[in-house]
Amino acid sequence: MWKNVLLLWLAFIIGLNGGHSQWFGNIVESNKGDTAATERCFCQLKGAIDDCSCSVETIDSFNNLKVYPRLNSLLHQDFFKYWKVNLNKKCPFWEDDSRCAIRYCSVKPCTEVPEGIKGSGKILGPEVKSKARPKDVSDCDHENDLGYLNTTLSKESQARFERWAAHDSAQDSFCELDEVGDHDSQYVDLLLNPERYTGYVGDSAHRVWKSIYQENCFRPVKNPYADFSNIGADEFLKEMCLEKRTFYRAVSGLHSSINIHLAARYLLSDKTGFEVSSEGVWGHNIEEFQRRFDPELTGGEGPRRLKNLYFLYLLELRALAKAVPYLESLTYYTGNEEKDRDVRNAVKDLLSVVKSFPKHFDESSMFSSGLMQAATLKEEFRGHFRNISRIMDCVGCDKCRLWGKLQVTGLGTALKILFSGNFDQQLSLSAVRETKFQLSREEIVALFNGFGRLSSSIMELETFRQESLR
Template sequence: MRLILTMTLYNSCGVWILLSLFCAVISFLSSEPKLSDHCFCKLKGRIDDCSCSVDTVDHFNNMKVFPRLQSLLNKNYFRFYKVNLKHECPFWSDDSRCAIRYCHVEPCLEADIPPGLKGVSSKNAATIKESTNFKYSQAAQNVACEHEFSRELGYLNTTISADAYREFARWKAHDDARDSFCDSEDDHEDAEYVDLLLNPERYTGYRGEPAHRVWHSIYMENCFRPKNTYGAYIQSSKLSGMCLEKRVFYRTISGLHSSINIHAVSKYLLSDNTSLLGSPEGKWGPNLQEFHRRFDPERTDGEGPSWLRNLYFLYLLELRALAKASPFLEREEYFTGNEAEDEEVRLAVRNFLSVVRSFPDHFNESSMFSGGKQARKLKEEFRQHFRNISRIMDCVGCDKCKLWGKLQIQGLGTALKILFSGKFDSMDPFGNDLSDVSKSKFQLKRGEIVALFNAFGRLSTSIVELEKFREMMR
């Protein structure tokens, strides 16, 4: 009897201990803040240096912009990007490479490139014989030109040498560079077309000292910095001590860095398997722990949420550039040689830009670089700093990272050119007829347009991925 009673008491005591432990664990877990509270608690309210809120951008992007933009970027005009991945790093010697095989970039075969992207546009196809190649051929020199003779002055030679044309091209390149914030990618002889859909941006394993060196050079040597700041990242509390232009520069770079990090953790290599036939296959998806590591305030000295807010700032800046250049972009031909698809793209672009213009609280660039000589000097410093960053992209040791880094930097540089070069200031993005405006004054190359749309597409995707991480944390 005593034995039975003792066992009963022992069992009851054991159950009581287990229940107590269970309740303690539940109490601890319920009192511990959720990851969503850590990463997103400050990601609300008004966006710094802008007039609209995070919630407004979330709804506008996820419901209106993202679906239209993803459909548009699948079209041939936007999916083929010409880029030079062979340019040597101009700042340091570095032979680092990414750690996994998925970072290789496969350029397009000649047969894969749409005919309209190979240099023959719909307008110049009929006048190809008037090119300089024909003009300075032997046949052209044998053609008699009666108008080149004058009874009073005698023979008038109106031809221009090939050397002179090359010099004119240098002059034009110099003039264009004065307004550009980054070097052109598609003019270099080593540039090749890449299919962006076959080379998606995702985690490549490129990390550690080589990647750190790139970002350290960008932040420490090219971002404007307040006094007495020594780390690569500027604390958000110290940004108020800088002028608006310098804050804008830092927020754009920080926002781009955040966006790239989000792309890496949302398309993370979860498993690396090899099929029976030997072809590499990987499973890609969101990595919540990695997101937590990169943005949780406890692991980022409190700065993670501010970095995410800078993503929204950059989104608004590029959204404003699209709205400002929309009269020009709506008149672009988007020519690839496929007449049916080209017309579909033109209609889709017009629809997309009408949505962009409908946003109620665009970024206001008019308050920047206003003033006299000092403002002009600051604007030139702003431009030169960004051009340096565009050159640093050649120091990235992973081809796929370099591809998407160059594209997003060129897209951002194109947005800055639209906002601050002054060439687009007379355009009215809100519906007035600008058909009489000379298009030549507002020239954007095809590579700049492709980079602008794809770079904004990356920001749009990042904001959608943030919502998915919110849901996962909940």
């Protein structure tokens, strides 16, 4: 009996995820895809987004014309490009046996960090008067090896940097955050370590997403072991409540976003001409995109996965809009007074655009079905997501782990904003400053960069669409 149950459940996982469960694919020699196959991905990617009062077309226009240019510029600023992370945590669920297939997931520290970034200061509070300015750092201006991670700071600098982190409330957290004082945590320059294909393969690479979907996503109530491989995810989602559907769509949207970036920044060649290149040749791999999203190759699930990306975009957009008073009150301190002022102005400009969107995700109807039942469901929701954040420590490729942890932390921060109750009423600036609720610097950087990944994914979809028409 249990053998049959196991087989049915495995069929459910395979049918639900198809190629979606494979984070990284193999290197292919050709970048030429089937135009008709790519068009199939997009002809079904239109119209209303489930559980939202918005359309794909509306988001495309809003993001590509208004959000992405502002956000992309902002994320190049010092405050948002340095993120503290522990890449040495042991996987709590299994022994890591993964291997990177190519050298671009290797780690090499950048020897220096601009002095202003090492300064101390509060991200929430009065304007900082420090006139410290970062010095030029020639060896960090460019990514000499695109696979390297910038991880070096002195212990003294780390101690000063820790003052940036505010104490967040544990009961509101949806993520297992790295400890602020953890000596294994290091600052990395996100611009020097872009999210892209790394050749990460092996059992561990497949096990990460399989564990997320199989053990940490909500299952159908009526028959959790049913074989949905022939009817698709929509059928089993119909019998789930809004909260559980939201959870699944958010995770699927995150997965889709990651897959888009891997296909958009794919290693096309290790050579420039006849010579081996130290940096490689990177670009859009249409075949890889089709493999992950073509409806004929994914049992009809590819376009739904892309729509889940738009769903997640709306969810995180709503979190930013809900936290506008708080986010506008931060000083975004780096020690460079002029640049910090520019960042604050840029943040306010971006948030004004975020507020202007007429059809945000509506979280008000979630966790509202009776006090005890809602509390139990919210705790289950939080527990599942905290487990997912822990699974990110099982990713065997350092660069993949970096971006997995950052994007999961960004989504967890968005959920914290939406469901902590701290922003259910519009707060004045004075009220914001008096509240005990705070986000750490790492959460704020992850929130903006995580949303930036979603914004970039939607832009990349337009690029794939245009390339399919050539």
